[in-house]
Amino acid sequence: xxxxxxxxxxxxxxxxxxxxxxxxxxxxxxxxxxxxxxxxxxxxxxxxxxxxxxxxxxxxxxxxxxxxxxxxxxxxxxxxxxxxxxxxxxxxxxxxxxxxxxxxxxxxxxxxxxxxxxxxxxxxxxxxxxxxxxxxxxxxxxxxxxxxxxxxxxxxxxxxxxxxxxxxxxxxxxxxxxxxxxxxxxxxxxxxxxxxxxxxxxxxxxxxxxxxxxxxx
Amino acid sequence: xxxxxxxxxxxxxxxxxxxxxxxxxxxxxxxxxxxxxxxxxxxxxxxxxxxxxxxxxxxxxxxxxxxxxxxxxxxxxxxxxxxxxxxxxxxxxxxxxxxxxxxxxxxxxxxxxxxxxxxxxxxxxxxxxxxxxxxxxxxxxxxxxxxxxxxxxxxxxxxxxxxxxxxxxxxxxxxxxxxxxxxxxxxxxxxxxxxxxxxxxxxxxxxxxxxxxxxxx
DNA sequence: CCTACCGATCGGTAGG
DNA sequence: CCTACCGATCGGTAGG
Numbered sequence: 001x002x003x004x005x006x007x008x009x010x011x012x013x014x015x016x017x018x019x020x021x022x023x024x025x026x027x028x029x030x031x032x033x034x035x036x037x038x039x040x041x042x043x044x045x046x047x048x049x050x051x052x053x054x055x056x057x058x059x060x061x062x063x064x065x066x067x068x069x070x071x072x073x074x075x076x077x078x079x080x081x082x083x084x085x086x087x088x089x090x091x092x093x094x095x096x097x098x099x100x101x102x103x104x105x106x107x108x109x110x111x112x113x114x115x116x117x118x119x120x121x122x123x124x125x126x127x128x129x130x131x132x133x134x135x136x137x138x139x140x141x142x143x144x145x146x147x148x149x150x151x152x153x154x155x156x157x158x159x160x161x162x163x164x165x166x167x168x169x170x171x172x173x174x175x176x177x178x179x180x181x182x183x184x185x186x187x188x189x190x191x192x193x194x195x196x197x198x199x200x201x202x203x204x205x206x207x208x209x210x211x212x213x214x215x216x217x
Numbered sequence: 218x219x220x221x222x223x224x225x226x227x228x229x230x231x232x233x234x235x236x237x238x239x240x241x242x243x244x245x246x247x248x249x250x251x252x253x254x255x256x257x258x259x260x261x262x263x264x265x266x267x268x269x270x271x272x273x274x275x276x277x278x279x280x281x282x283x284x285x286x287x288x289x290x291x292x293x294x295x296x297x298x299x300x301x302x303x304x305x306x307x308x309x310x311x312x313x314x315x316x317x318x319x320x321x322x323x324x325x326x327x328x329x330x331x332x333x334x335x336x337x338x339x340x341x342x343x344x345x346x347x348x349x350x351x352x353x354x355x356x357x358x359x360x361x362x363x364x365x366x367x368x369x370x371x372x373x374x375x376x377x378x379x380x381x382x383x384x385x386x387x388x389x390x391x392x393x394x395x396x397x398x399x400x401x402x403x404x405x406x407x408x409x410x411x412x413x414x415x416x417x418x419x420x421x422x423x424x425x426x427x428x429x430x431x432x433x434x
Numbered sequence: 435c436c437t438a439c440c441g442a443t444c445g446g447t448a449g450g
Numbered sequence: 451c452c453t454a455c456c457g458a459t460c461g462g463t464a465g466g
Contacts, residue, residue, distance in 0.1 A: 032340075032341075033250070033252070033338075034252075035250070035251075035252030035253050036252050036340055036341065120394060121250075123249075123253055124249075124253065156412065156413075158412065159409055159412060159413060160405075160409055163401070163406060163409040163410070164409070164413065166388075166391070166392070166395050167388045167409075167410055167413060168388070169391075170387060170388045170389075170390075170391025170392065170394070170395070171383075171384045171385070171387045171388035171391065172387075173387075173391065174383070174384075174386075174387025174388065174390065174391050175383070175387065177337060177387070178383050178387070184380070188377075189380060192376055192377055192380040192381070192384075193380070193384055195373065195375065195376060196373075196376060196381065196384060196413075196414050197413050197414060
């Protein structure tokens with residue numbers, strides 16, 4: 001939570017109120033989406049009256065926007081960190097690290113990330129600009145990674161990068177509809193998914209050669 | 218529309234009323250999902266009063282259920298038909314035909330199919346049994362196809378079939394979030410997606426050999 | 435298929 | 451952070 005957003009000096013409010021509201025909203029949005037989640041539910045779960053939410057936020061949309069952006073930023077940072085840590089790994093391993101980080105952020109931590117996926121649309125109102133910006137920034141990470149992997153030969157250069165990105169992110173985010181912690185292991189899933197798309201038209205030989213070249217540099 | 222469901226003999230109702238309601242509901246559900254779409258909207262778009270909807274359906278849920286099931290059945294039949302027509306093709310071509318049929322049904326015909334994807338959850342009420350059955354029946358088509366392709370070597374037998382199915386169907390259905398007719402060609406997308414997952418750990422050589430063997434039998 | 439109506443609930447505001 | 455209230459709208463029903 002940034003200090004600029006903390007209004008604890010402005011009124012009858014303790015430190016974590018705003019964050020508590022967002023935590024609660026994230027949990028409910030994750031389950032119900034935009035329209036199903038009501039301000040009364042959020043307020044009741046927090047332990048305050050509904051009208052009190054308006055001391056912290058100007059509207060329902062502002063609450064949802066904050067949750068969604070936090071969720072995407074969290075995945076974004078997790079993937080960037082994983083790629084930085086795997087900067088010397090093979091292209092394949094870098095892809096696997098990015099996929100694992102995305103899946104882990106999506107399922108392993110809190111509710112913000114899942115809520116972000118669930119709230120793809122903001123109902124009748126258009127998607128806020130800030131949300132589009134934050135999403136776009138994260139997509140750029142994958143744009144760059146896919147370009148890198150295609151150059152390195154770990155992903156077939158014959159595949160259209162946009163289709164590849166849409167396909168992969170769609171498959172990863174779709175996991176919110178079927179993933180169950182007791183049934184899947186996130187590291188296993190990441191390995192499976194990486195194996196699924198790691199070979200191009202030329203097949204595994206080229207990718208293996210690329211892996212070796214990368215490991216030796 | 219089955220004759221058993223046509224109640225045109227029961228009251229002041231013309232032939233296509235029920236179907237017109239479902240067509241309209243499908244269009245609105247596709248855009249807004251379960252909670253955003255209201256009975257008033259549907260009625261107004263049809264040109265009747267909201268209360269009149271209850272002459273044809275017992276509840277909002279019944280309308281949505283009919284749309285969702287019709288949508289899944291439509292994709293199901295399209296994919297089965299495509300596979301039947303490609304029964305002599307290579308495993309790769311069969312997969313591509315199934316993917317193309319799924320994408321075409323999803324984006325090329327009416328609103329039922331997209332509405333089915335959009336209405337993944339039925340709000341607070343649990344997903345109706347009929348919906349679960351219809352969805353499951355369609356998943357079984359992919360279960361069988363994936364098993365067939367893994368046996369034939371077109372998909373790596375090292376990949377967990379369930380993860381593969383979730384991954385692929387998630388990616389295909391996620392296309393409702395980004396697909397634009399003016400930007401993508403469905404046949405091109407199908408070819409891209411097929412190329413993406415068509416090679417296993419052994420790489421393209423094994424798959425190519427399998428294709429040749431299949432083509433020669 | 436209609437008019438008329440229902441209680442419940444929605445997001446949001448007034449005023450403290 | 452509260453009590454009290456708002457108009458609008460929801461899915462659904464009565465009765466024809």
